[in-house]
Amino acid sequence: MIRYIYANDLKHEPQLRDSMFRDRADQFKARLGWEVNVDADGYERDEYDALNPLYVIWQKPCGSHGGSMRLLPTTGRTMVNDHFKDITGGVHIESPLIWECTRFCLSRDAAPGAAAALMLAGGEVMNGFGLRHYVGVFDARMVRIYRMIGAEPDVLGTTGKGRDAISVGLWEFTPESQAKVAERAGLSPSVSRDWFEAAFGAATPQAQHRAA
Amino acid sequence: MGWLNNWTTPRSLRWRIWRHARKGNPLGYAAMTQRLDTILHGLEQADQHEALQRAIEALSAFYGVDHMVYHWVSSSGEQYGCGTYDDVWVERYLEKQYLRVDPVITGCYQRFHPVDWKRLDWSSKAARAFQKDAIEHGVGNQGFSIPIRGPNGQFALFSLSHNCTDDEWDAFTETNRRDLILVAHYFNKKALDLEPGRTPEPSQPLSPREIDAMTLLAVGYNRAQVAETLSISEHTLRVYIESARFKLGAMNTTHAVARALARGLIVV
Incomplete structure (x- = not known):
């Protein structure tokens, strides 16, 4: 299932937390060879994990991490503004309606629909919170996967070559692409909605009151 | 949540100072509804906290909601606020230390997504009693809050509340939430600029x-x-x-x- 968890709540989910940061080490350090830090616990963590980001996590039935991404509003510090302004044409991207999506990660044994489920969840966040765009930093080779699942970003540019190629791109979600992504994920929109509401609350009907 | 316990008397006095300022304002609450860009222009020109109070009253009238409230906390736990709640309710909130049980606070602190109050957890006995009291003091049965993260651990909350049906409120928030999110952030920018002893953050220049x-x-x-x-x-x-x-x-x-x-x- 999809979980939506702020960093300060990860302490309540030790198995999910440990497996997420270790899968990130496996993906970004071992497989991609990015220059990332892996700590004594085997976690890949950076300074943006310290800003209480919102993690969107595909949780496997066993309770461990199957895939994830990290969201932060662009009104605060972001990776794209700190490190990739050469790719954004020098534009400091900043709006409460644009969030940054980074560290898109899949575990080695991720289920086939995991990537699509995460993109679908990204759409839930966008609709649920009134966002207009995501700006993302991702492994350039992910573009092929994003395209396959129907959530292709608009790539602003790429830095580095081969394994080291890192791209910056933009997403918005039309209802059509949402439907396509849901199909790829093998999830009904109502299940996706239920997971979102499990994290952020379902609407409880409110009685109307007359002023005394 | 350290700051929940730090709503001290000096802070409440500060709140009252802002509110009193409004009473001497000849363009008081009954003034005609201003255009949104006029209100935002006034907000941007503000050089005193009283102007924030005027702006929030004008915004509340513009959107036609019963109440709008802004409050912030610095990393050292200092709090400020302004808004349209009745003084009696503000006093009561402080006296009863409702900050400790208010689901809006616990649901928004350290987060950055906007929240409709009816999605919060009101199930505890304390939360239900608080909600009943709030409604009796005219806060309204509906609400929407926008948490804002400023620099250096600053946290602020911009809230609207109203008395209406769920359908009416959903239609209102769906239509206006993006604008309200922007307004909330503009409000916070100005409040930061007015913080005593603080040099305003240079705004990001256009590239x-x-x-x-x-x-x-x-x-x-x-x-x-x-x-x-x-x-x-x-x-x-x-x-x-x-x-x-x-x-x-x-x-x-x-x-x-x-x-x-x-x-x-x-x-x-």
Whole structure:
């Protein structure tokens, strides 16, 4: 299932937390060879994990991490503004309606629909919170996967070559692409909605009151 | 949540000082509804906290909601606030230390997504009693809160509340939430600027790319033409415009172009 968890709540989910940061080490350090830090616990963590980001996590039935991404509003510090302004044409991207999506990660044994489920969840966040765009930093080779699942970003540019190629791109979600992504994920929109509401609350009907 | 316990007497006095200022304001609450860009212009020009109180009253009237409230906390736990709640309710909130049980506070602190109050957890006995008391004091049965993260651990909350049906409130928030999110952030920017002893954060300047985009829009190019001229996709252009409008404190593209012209950032 999809979980939506702020960093300060990860302490309540030790198995999910440990497996997420270790899968990130496996993906970004071992497989991609990015220059990332892996700590004594085997976690890949950076300074943006310290800003209480919102993690969107595909949780496997066993309770461990199957895939994830990290969201932060662009009104605060972001990776794209700190490190990739050469790719954004020098534009400091900043709006409460644009969030940054980074560290898109899949575990080695991720289920086939995991990537699509995460993109679908990204759409839930966008609709649920009134966002207009995501700006993302991702492994350039992910573009092929994003395209396959129907959530292709608009790539602003790429830095580095081969394994080291890192791209910056933009997403918005039309209802059509949402439907396509849901199909790829093998999830009904109502299940996706239920997971979102499990994290952020379902609407409880409110009685109307007359002023005394 | 350290700051929950730090709503000390000096802070409540500060709250009262802001509120008292409004009573001497000849353009008080009954004044006619101002246009949104006029209100935002007034907010931007504000050089005293009283102007924030006037702005929030005008915003509340503009959106036609019963109440609007802004409060913030610095990393050291200092709190400030202004808004349209009745003094009696503010006093009661402080006296009863409702900050400890208010689901809006616990649901928003350290987060950054906007929250409809009816999605919060009101199930505890204390929360239900608090809600009943709030409604009896005219807060309303509906609410929407926007958490804001400022620099250096600053946290602020911008809330609206009203008395209406769920359907009416859903329609209102669906229509207005993006504008309200922007307004909340503009409000916080100004409150930060007015913090005693603080040098205002230099606002992020527009990059040459954004200036080019705004200039072409100002001379009447449509988005497709601007994108083509700048050799970027329309999607990229939308992101640049979104970003520029936020830096300019504007509500829409037309407003952003007008502000860029007024500030001399673009010349046509």
